[in-house]
Amino acid sequence: MTRLSNDSMPKSEALPVFDDLLSMQAQCAKWQSQGLRLALVPTMGALHEGHLSLVRLASQKADRVLVSIFVNPKQFAKGEDLGTYPRQLAKDKEKLSALTCHGIYAPDANAMYGEDFSTSIHVGIVSEGLCGASRPHFFGGVATVVAKLLNQLRPDMAVFGEKDFQQLLVIRRMVKDLDMGVEIIGGPIIREPDGLAMSSRNAYLNTSEREIAPQLNHILRAMAEKLRQGETIAATVETGQRKLIAAGFDKIDYLELRSEKNLAPLEDPLDATKSAEARLFGAVLLGKTRLIDNWKITD
Numbered sequence: 001m002t003r004l005s006n007d008s009m010p011k012s013e014a015l016p017v018f019d020d021l022l023s024m025q026a027q028c029a030k031w032q033s034q035g036l037r038l039a040l041v042p043t044m045g046a047l048h049e050g051h052l053s054l055v056r057l058a059s060q061k062a063d064r065v066l067v068s069i070f071v072n073p074k075q076f077a078k079g080e081d082l083g084t085y086p087r088q089l090a091k092d093k094e095k096l097s098a099l100t101c102h103g104i105y106a107p108d109a110n111a112m113y114g115e116d117f118s119t120s121i122h123v124g125i126v127s128e129g130l131c132g133a134s135r136p137h138f139f140g141g142v143a144t145v146v147a148k149l150l151n152q153l154r155p156d157m158a159v160f161g162e163k164d165f166q167q168l169l170v171i172r173r174m175v176k177d178l179d180m181g182v183e184i185i186g187g188p189i190i191r192e193p194d195g196l197a198m199s200s201r202n203a204y205l206n207t208s209e210r211e212i213a214p215q216l217n218h219i220l221r222a223m224a225e226k227l228r229q230g231e232t233i234a235a236t237v238e239t240g241q242r243k244l245i246a247a248g249f250d251k252i253d254y255l256e257l258r259s260e261k262n263l264a265p266l267e268d269p270l271d272a273t274k275s276a277e278a279r280l281f282g283a284v285l286l287g288k289t290r291l292i293d294n295w296k297i298t299d
Contacts, residue, residue, distance in 0.1 A: 015097045017089070017104040021152055024105045028066070028153050031102075036063035039185075040155035042146060045069040045106075046086035047095050050190040050198035054159045057187045059100035062157060067096055068105040068149055070112060074120075075141030086200055105153070112148065120144050123177075126169040126263050130281055131292065134253050139170050146171055150182050157183040161190075163197045165279065165294045169263060189293075191217065197293045204289040213286060215247040216293050220280045224297040227278070232268050233257050244284060253283035253290070260296065 018024040031038055039062035041054045051067075058065045069092060076082035089106060096104060120140050127139040150158065160168045172184045190198050195217035196210075205213055223240045227233065240255050257266045260279040270278065275298060283292045 015093060015101060015104065017093060017106055019106050019108070020111060021107065024103075025152065027103060028155075031064045032154070037157070038062055038064045038066060038153070038155045040149065040153055040158045041065065041067045042149055042158060042160070043067060043069055044071045044085065044200070045092050046088055046200035046203070047092045048190075048198045048200060048202075050161055050163065052095060052099060053190045054161055054187045055096065055099050055101055057185065058157070058159045061185065064102045065100060066103045066105060066153065066155065067101055068153075070105075070107055070145065072112075072141055072145045073109055074113075074144055075138050077135065077137045081201075081204075086203060105149075112145070121147055121174065123170045123174050126166065126173050129263065129265075130166050130254055130256065130258070131283065132166070134283070139167065142167055143170060143174050147174065147178070147180075150175070150180055155182060157185055159185045159187055161188075162186045163189045163199065163292065163294070165260070165281070166263060195221075197291075199291070201289055201291075205286065209286050209289065212248040213291060216244070216249070216282055216284055216291055217295070219243045219247065220282055220293060220295040223280055224295050224299065227257070227270060227275075227297050233266065233270060234268070240282075244282075249284040249286050251285040253285065255282045256280070257297070 018027065028038060039058035041058050043051050055065060055067060069089060071082070071085050071087060073082055093104060121143040122140055123143050132139055160171060162168060168186050175182050175184055192198060192214070194214040196202065196214040197217065202213070219240050223236050226236045237255055237257065241252055244252055244255065257278055257280055258264060259266060259277045261277050266274050266278055278297045279294050280297060281294045283290065
């Protein structure tokens with residue numbers, strides 16, 4: 001087993017960090033030979049309370065919990081923040097050491113993809129629109145790395161956050177279509193006290209932007225209330241767009257009401273059946289930071 005260490009952090013022999021696949025696979029095989037159920041929490045690191053909530057959820061459902069930390073270059077387009085994305089393995093390990101976590105898998109890009117890697121996975125329908133429209137490269141990169149992680153480690157289940165709801169549906173569809181036999185579990189969005197959905201990219205916000213950012217969630221919640229009261233979808237979305245611009249967001253990427261089952265756009269009239277599965281999705285730019293959030297209208 002190859003362990004990564006950092007003298008600036010507390011030593012934790014109980015939480016090994018693996019940077020090579022063979023050692024990681026050997027450990028996973030050992031757990032599973034003992035009849036222990038394994039949960040994987042895939043992350044790109046820079047862990048916050050949202051990630052940690054997924055680890056806690058995993059520990060409730062499995063005997064062993066493994067967290068992967070890998071900044072995946074295949075889901076970043078040219079000009080995006082691959083080079084500046086926060087990397088803080090020592091701090092991440094310290095946070096995970098306080099939880100029920102049994103290992104960290106932290107390969108580098110060469111270990112993950114190797115030389116001349118030339119395969120990609122495309123998941124149709126649920127990857128289209130929303131983030132798939134403005135970041136067409138994104139879900140192919142996510143699906144490819146998650147498929148590799150699931151094939152490499154063979155967990156019984158994997159846990160993903162509902163903040164990235166479209167991503168969650170993409171992974172579920174891929175796993176079902178490819179008969180991968182892994183249970184995909186969604187964890188609820190964890191928010192700051194002012195409503196802002198927790199994200200590693202929130203660290204990019206300056207002081208004034210941080211004051212504006214929670215308005216995305218506040219406006220989504222106000223839109224949900226209007227829809228429950230019977231306002232039309234078109235009128236609700238138009239009002240929401242005006243409010244987002246007035247709040248100080250620089251650009252609206254999308255603001256839409258869709259089915260949480262398959263992300264199909266919803267239209268009026270919004271009857272009880274549609275309302276039960278309706279979820280508002282919003283993505284905005286604030287300075288250089290892209291923020292996303294979603295809200296189920298029956299919440």
